[in-house]
Amino acid sequence: MAEQISQEGMHNQSYQYIIETVIPPESRGAVYDFWRTDQVLRERCQFIAGIYQQYVDNPTPERYFVSLLADFLLEGLYFYNGCAARSAEMN
Numbered sequence: 001m002a003e004q005i006s007q008e009g010m011h012n013q014s015y016q017y018i019i020e021t022v023i024p025p026e027s028r029g030a031v032y033d034f035w036r037t038d039q040v041l042r043e044r045c046q047f048i049a050g051i052y053q054q055y056v057d058n059p060t061p062e063r064y065f066v067s068l069l070a071d072f073l074l075e076g077l078y079f080y081n082g083c084a085a086r087s088a089e090m091n
Contacts (some may be wrong), residue, residue, distance in 0.1 A: 011075070036061045 013087055035041045051070040055063040 008075075045074070 019028055023031055030037075035045050048070045050065050055067040
């Protein structure tokens with residue numbers, strides 16, 4: 001988990017740097033809030049959050065493993081696709 005947390009910190013800095021370098025200042029808020037305004041992306045985030053909540057409510061080894069898989073889904077599919085879709089709209 002410590003490695004995941006460390007990589008997540010670097011990941012956040014990288015995306016913030018890209019957004020703030022490439023996207024005009026007046027458009028950045030829309031990128032950061034896209035998950036709130038796009039229904040599909042919001043539903044995907046809520047799905048992942050539900051998996052995390054199951055682990056918080058009942059922390060078993062199996063739910064821990066499932067929450068790790070959910071993290072990879074969030075980062076590998078949902079986050080990447082959400083940023084790609086929003087960036088394409090803005091260009």
